[in-house]
Structures are given as C-alpha cells and as structure tokens.
Amino acid sequence: MLVELRSDTFTKPTLAMREAMMSAEVGDDMVGEDPTVNRLEAHVAEMFGKEAAVYACSATQANQMAIWANCERGDELLIETTGHIGIYESGAPAVISGVTTRCIPGECGRLDVEHLQGQIRRGDDHYATTTLLCLENSTNIAGGRTYSLTQLQRVCNWAHTNDLRTHLDGARIFNACAVRGYSVADIAKQFDTVSVCFSKGLGCPMGAILVGDQKTIARARRARKLMGGALRQAGILAASGLYALDNHVDRLAEDHQNAKRLAAGLAEIPNVNIDLDAVETNLVYFEVNPEWGTAADLEKRAAENGVKLFSVGGSQRLRACTHLDINEDHVDRAIQVFRECLESVR
Ligand SMILES: Cc1ncc(COP(=O)(O)O)c(C=O)c1O
Known part of the structure; x- marks a missing residue:
C-alpha cells in the first residue's frame, strides 16, 4: 500500500x-x-x-x-x-x-x-x-x-x-x-x-x-x-x-479527523515531538528527535517503506497532509511505518 x-x-x-x-x-x-x-x-x-x-x-x-x-x-x-x-x-x-x-x-x-x-x-x-x-x-x-x-x-x-x-x-x-x-x-x-x-x-x-x-x-x-x-x-x-x-466540500471534515488520528498515533511514537492542539485541519507538522536523526532521514526511510511525506523548514520538521485519497487504513499504515522507522536505530 x-x-x-x-x-x-x-x-x-x-x-x-x-x-x-x-x-x-x-x-x-x-x-x-x-x-x-x-x-x-x-x-x-x-x-x-x-x-x-x-x-x-x-x-x-x-x-x-x-x-x-x-x-x-x-x-x-x-x-x-x-x-x-x-x-x-x-x-x-x-x-x-x-x-x-x-x-x-x-x-x-x-x-x-x-x-x-x-x-x-x-x-x-x-x-x-x-x-x-x-x-x-x-x-x-x-x-x-x-x-x-x-x-x-x-x-x-x-x-x-x-x-x-x-x-x-x-x-x-x-x-x-x-x-x-x-x-x-x-x-x-x-x-x-x-x-x-x-x-x-x-x-x-x-x-x-x-x-x-x-x-x-x-x-x-x-x-x-x-x-x-x-x-x-x-x-x-x-x-x-x-x-x-x-x-468534495462536506467531506473535508474526514480529512481533519484523519489528520487528528495520524497526530494521535505519532504522539505515541518515541523520538517524535508533536503539539496535538496545533492540528486543526489537514496538515500535521511534527519533529523528530535529533538523537534519532534528521527529518530528511525519516522522509527517506518512510518512502522506502511506501509512506511519502515532506521534510520542511529546518532539519527536524516534517509535514504529513491528509486528503481525498487518504483513508483510515492509510493513516494506520503510516503510523505503523513511522513507528518501525523511529523505534529502530537510524
Ligand atoms: C496557502 C497556499 N497558497 C497558495 C498556494 C499555491 O498553490 P499552487 O502551488 O497550486 O499554485 C499554496 C500551495 O501549496 C498554499 O499552500
């Protein structure tokens, strides 16, 4: 997937x-x-x-x-x-x-x-x-x-x-x-x-x-x-x-729910810093702990495992965005991949 x-x-x-x-x-x-x-x-x-x-x-x-x-x-x-x-x-x-x-x-x-x-x-x-x-x-x-x-x-x-x-x-x-x-x-x-x-x-x-x-x-x-x-x-x-x-307007609320689901999952993973209150819409920004590695490291590792996101603005910050082509299963898969990447040694 x-x-x-x-x-x-x-x-x-x-x-x-x-x-x-x-x-x-x-x-x-x-x-x-x-x-x-x-x-x-x-x-x-x-x-x-x-x-x-x-x-x-x-x-x-x-x-x-x-x-x-x-x-x-x-x-x-x-x-x-x-x-x-x-x-x-x-x-x-x-x-x-x-x-x-x-x-x-x-x-x-x-x-x-x-x-x-x-x-x-x-x-x-x-x-x-x-x-x-x-x-x-x-x-x-x-x-x-x-x-x-x-x-x-x-x-x-x-x-x-x-x-x-x-x-x-x-x-x-x-x-x-x-x-x-x-x-x-x-x-x-x-x-x-x-x-x-x-x-x-x-x-x-x-x-x-x-x-x-x-x-x-x-x-x-x-x-x-x-x-x-x-x-x-x-x-x-x-x-x-x-x-x-x-x-496609009324369904945007689903993207926001999926963003919150993703954010909540990320918050449970070691080496992730995320402010759950800051997730209002479909954009989820978070940081990886520098002791684990850089945002670019996570972007690369996640992509190798089929999950694509952007590293942005500074070496630790990443953005994941939910949308029309993302459902709960995709979110759960992403959380699983982030967990596997971030729990392992870089
Ligand atoms: C807030 C905002 N304004 C404008 C744009 C420009 O959109 P486009 O690159 O499709 O022209 C973007 C694109 O991400 C955006 O996030």
Whole structure:
C-alpha cells in the first residue's frame, strides 16, 4: 500500500469528476464564451458574496493576479513571515507587479492588529508605499491553523480604516470553514479579494479562482492574460471545480479527523515531538528527535517503506497532509511505518 501524505495537491480526479469534465460544455474562455467557466465564476462569486470572479490556472496565479489588481508598481504588501505569497511564489510580487514584500512575524502564521500597528509606510519617498495586507486562512507552513472570524474582522477593519487593501490567500479556505463553522461569504466579506484553490483539498487536477468587486476583477483578468493564463476551452477544467463544490466540500471534515488520528498515533511514537492542539485541519507538522536523526532521514526511510511525506523548514520538521485519497487504513499504515522507522536505530 502506497500512502501519499506529501500534499493534498497529489489527489487524483475521481472517476465521477472525470466524467463531469468529459461532458462539460465548452467555448473560448479568452473571449468569455466558455459556458462552464462562466457558470463556475458566477457560482463562486455568488457563494462568496462578491460581484465577480475570474478562473485561474493555479492558486499562485490567482494570488499574483490579486496583487497586480490591488497594487501599483512601487507599492509594498505586508504578510506574515510564513505566508506562501512571501516564501513560495518565486518572488513574483516583485517580478510581475513591481511590489515589494515585507514579512511581519505573527502568531502561528496569523496576524493581528498588535503585530501590524506602526508597520504602514507611506508619504515618505524613501519607502515603498504600503498598500496591501495579505492574510492566509488556513495557513500552510504555519501548520494548517485557522483564524477566528472575530480576529479576521478586527485585522481587516484595522487595515481598511488605515486605507490598506486586503487580500486573503484562501487556497484552503474550505478547510478553515469546516473547522470554524463560518461560511466563505462570512470570510470574503472582510476582504477586497480572496483566492481559492481547486487542486488541493477539493481534489481537482488544476484551477483556482479569485473573487472581488467588478473593477478589481477586471484588472485581475487583464493580469491573467499578461501572465499567459488566459485559457481557451477551460470548461473541461472548470467542470471539475463545479463538481468539487457539490461533492468534495462536506467531506473535508474526514480529512481533519484523519489528520487528528495520524497526530494521535505519532504522539505515541518515541523520538517524535508533536503539539496535538496545533492540528486543526489537514496538515500535521511534527519533529523528530535529533538523537534519532534528521527529518530528511525519516522522509527517506518512510518512502522506502511506501509512506511519502515532506521534510520542511529546518532539519527536524516534517509535514504529513491528509486528503481525498487518504483513508483510515492509510493513516494506520503510516503510523505503523513511522513507528518501525523511529523505534529502530537510524
Ligand atoms: C496557502 C497556499 N497558497 C497558495 C498556494 C499555491 O498553490 P499552487 O502551488 O497550486 O499554485 C499554496 C500551495 O501549496 C498554499 O499552500
């Protein structure tokens, strides 16, 4: 049995999703004539309570379209130190939009007013002008953590009062909603733009979407074109998104239960350090004791035994991710393999 815990991006489209894709009605999306893309955009805009939406190739692209649309060249965005936009998007804000990125340390990947006060720079020609605040919910590198609605309201109110635009990297927004019980509209209401990824927990082969007001989304659509992301018969892909919204949202709670099961199993194994309270969604971060070896050692040993996970950020830290293609048996097998690896001498 192969157990793929590296990422929820490894999910493969189910047969039913493939069938929905195969029967999708299509047209040329570049000129706005793909009926399935149009249906997906209208559906998501309505779901999120926003005026408009634009379909994108990836969550990275949707984030970068948002930065382009919300900022001018010479601006600066603020993001928590562990934010995906700051670390894992190839410096794209600078390369594509001429926007610098300033990382602010928060708490478990989340920013609050106390972290941001005094950080806005404007009206002085020495500085890039701070115009955009980017948050992430749920977080990735910071451990799959979620914001409370109260905290999001507080931070976004502060940002808007201080004339900042706000963007949410909501690559895993549905995971956050599943845990916290708020709706995507509750969250989107706080932000100017929100990106959502279809190819993570929702199980699509690719695709993302950006929502916002008409004017901002029109700018984002232009950004998509200049990034080479304007598509043609994209309805084949958009159909997977429509299918996922109908069939793969409610089941995210199972991924979270499996993550907790995995975390509880890991906590019983010698040479593992894990904070069980930090496991909120589908990402399980833990550390191996340096006396046993490094994260890379465990990654290699586990892979040799059919369990794949990522070593990340520092020599002891690893990430395992539960998703659509992981069930309880996979979790139990992974725990067994981790135990065998970590109980033996390296
Ligand atoms: C929080 C977050 N945002 C954006 C992305 C980018 O997604 P993609 O690599 O599919 O463009 C990721 C990917 O892991 C992510 O975790």
